[in-house]
Amino acid sequence: MTTDETGKAKGRDTRTRILDAAEKLFAEQGLASTSLRQITREAGVNLAAVNYHFGSREQLIHEVFARLVGPVNRERLACLDERRAAAGDAPLPLATILECLAAPALRRGGDRLRMRLAARVLSEPGVYSPTDFHRLFEEIAERFLGELARTLPDLPPAEIAWRFHFFIGALLQALHGLAGVKGMPGPFSELYRVPVEEVLRRVVAFGIGGFLAPAVPGNTGEDGP
Amino acid sequence: MTTDETGKAKGRDTRTRILDAAEKLFAEQGLASTSLRQITREAGVNLAAVNYHFGSREQLIHEVFARLVGPVNRERLACLDERRAAAGDAPLPLATILECLAAPALRRGGDRLRMRLAARVLSEPGVYSPTDFHRLFEEIAERFLGELARTLPDLPPAEIAWRFHFFIGALLQALHGLAGVKGMPGPFSELYRVPVEEVLRRVVAFGIGGFLAPAVPGNTGEDGP
DNA sequence: AGGCGTTTCAAACAAACGTTTGTTGGAGGT
DNA sequence: ACCTCCAACAAACGTTTGTTTGAAACGCCT
Numbered sequence: 001m002t003t004d005e006t007g008k009a010k011g012r013d014t015r016t017r018i019l020d021a022a023e024k025l026f027a028e029q030g031l032a033s034t035s036l037r038q039i040t041r042e043a044g045v046n047l048a049a050v051n052y053h054f055g056s057r058e059q060l061i062h063e064v065f066a067r068l069v070g071p072v073n074r075e076r077l078a079c080l081d082e083r084r085a086a087a088g089d090a091p092l093p094l095a096t097i098l099e100c101l102a103a104p105a106l107r108r109g110g111d112r113l114r115m116r117l118a119a120r121v122l123s124e125p126g127v128y129s130p131t132d133f134h135r136l137f138e139e140i141a142e143r144f145l146g147e148l149a150r151t152l153p154d155l156p157p158a159e160i161a162w163r164f165h166f167f168i169g170a171l172l173q174a175l176h177g178l179a180g181v182k183g184m185p186g187p188f189s190e191l192y193r194v195p196v197e198e199v200l201r202r203v204v205a206f207g208i209g210g211f212l213a214p215a216v217p218g219n220t221g222e223d224g225p
Numbered sequence: 226m227t228t229d230e231t232g233k234a235k236g237r238d239t240r241t242r243i244l245d246a247a248e249k250l251f252a253e254q255g256l257a258s259t260s261l262r263q264i265t266r267e268a269g270v271n272l273a274a275v276n277y278h279f280g281s282r283e284q285l286i287h288e289v290f291a292r293l294v295g296p297v298n299r300e301r302l303a304c305l306d307e308r309r310a311a312a313g314d315a316p317l318p319l320a321t322i323l324e325c326l327a328a329p330a331l332r333r334g335g336d337r338l339r340m341r342l343a344a345r346v347l348s349e350p351g352v353y354s355p356t357d358f359h360r361l362f363e364e365i366a367e368r369f370l371g372e373l374a375r376t377l378p379d380l381p382p383a384e385i386a387w388r389f390h391f392f393i394g395a396l397l398q399a400l401h402g403l404a405g406v407k408g409m410p411g412p413f414s415e416l417y418r419v420p421v422e423e424v425l426r427r428v429v430a431f432g433i434g435g436f437l438a439p440a441v442p443g444n445t446g447e448d449g450p
Numbered sequence: 451a452g453g454c455g456t457t458t459c460a461a462a463c464a465a466a467c468g469t470t471t472g473t474t475g476g477a478g479g480t
Numbered sequence: 481a482c483c484t485c486c487a488a489c490a491a492a493c494g495t496t497t498g499t500t501t502g503a504a505a506c507g508c509c510t
Contacts, residue, residue, distance in 0.1 A: 014488080032257030207434040271457095271459050274458070
């Protein structure tokens, strides 16, 4: 629990050092490609410390992800609660709902790289238990789908679920871009060298348009530009 | 080059068998978690065959991905060419552009799982060279951004690029969902047990709304709900 | 038939993997 | 003073990884 001046950290400091190193390396290289040896080397701790403090590699992954996503989701729900308390029985503006969903993830710290991990874990199967993963987002999905249904009473619930899903995809793409794709040239390389707040406004605007689009008809038809 | 009746395949058949097995396993488990031994066992070929035919694991990955994404992108460009030839100088309807972008990926064969690989590789770093990856999509991005700019002349090019990016995210999310997230309960489990054409219509509708949304203001300021 | 280039095969390689072990050092309790 | 517990450590465990090797089996041409 104490820290001496030689640079050696003791006690629970080792835990957080492992978590920090794992979080960074997972975000950079992915889950499956990151070894415990890399993590412990980066953290400056002994190899066995991981199994001592976390039991196994899998539980370390779980804890890293929970520590990353937990505060974000709590902030999301708090944002929604706050806006709802101010609105009484009235439906929340669509922009408010989407902001509460996107802002906590996008604004997370000055370190843009960090949130990339969440985007990655969603795409990597097997490593992280789907049920554990779902438990972390179950409450979020229910709350936001409920608010969206109240704000968009004319949109069928299935359509709302679909568009919520699509918006999550757009948001993950934004998180990916914010992390910076090294070595990726082309029109998207310069795209993310902008303030986070601008990315937030843009993805929310895109989402508003998507949610306000007319419900899909039963068949294909003409459409004006 | 020939196939005898004992089940043993020779010649370039081994190549495609390896490619098929790798494609399937990569999609199911991810790139980093799939070993050459798994691939060769699934393909029913010798372990050394991979290094003989492809040189290395990395080049195998490259070829699997190119074989998967090449036809899709070619179909995308063909779709755009066809519609443009019919339209003359007139801008293409937004729905057409987004359909040409989404349909080839979503409709790929009856095997829904297959296209999940593309969605995964986009999220997995280091395994697939970013520059190689970019080369596969450079032409696509340029063509579609050009058509979008012609259809939406009032939208700043940067805004178009952003929304193109977001739409890709929504499309990837759709591909992910179509592959089926095993063990994932909740409101999204039943979402994708629908015809591909319906998913296509829904994601295109969402994208149309997103692209038609008013452009975001250039700086931070008030915003009405 | 015979030789030749191509392809398949079992076996082995060093390296890296996650995990377990037994021991050591030091702070806190009695 | 002693004992106890927690934390860190080096070392080794048995697997699994991607890759290489050398020989065997194949189809094909002269």
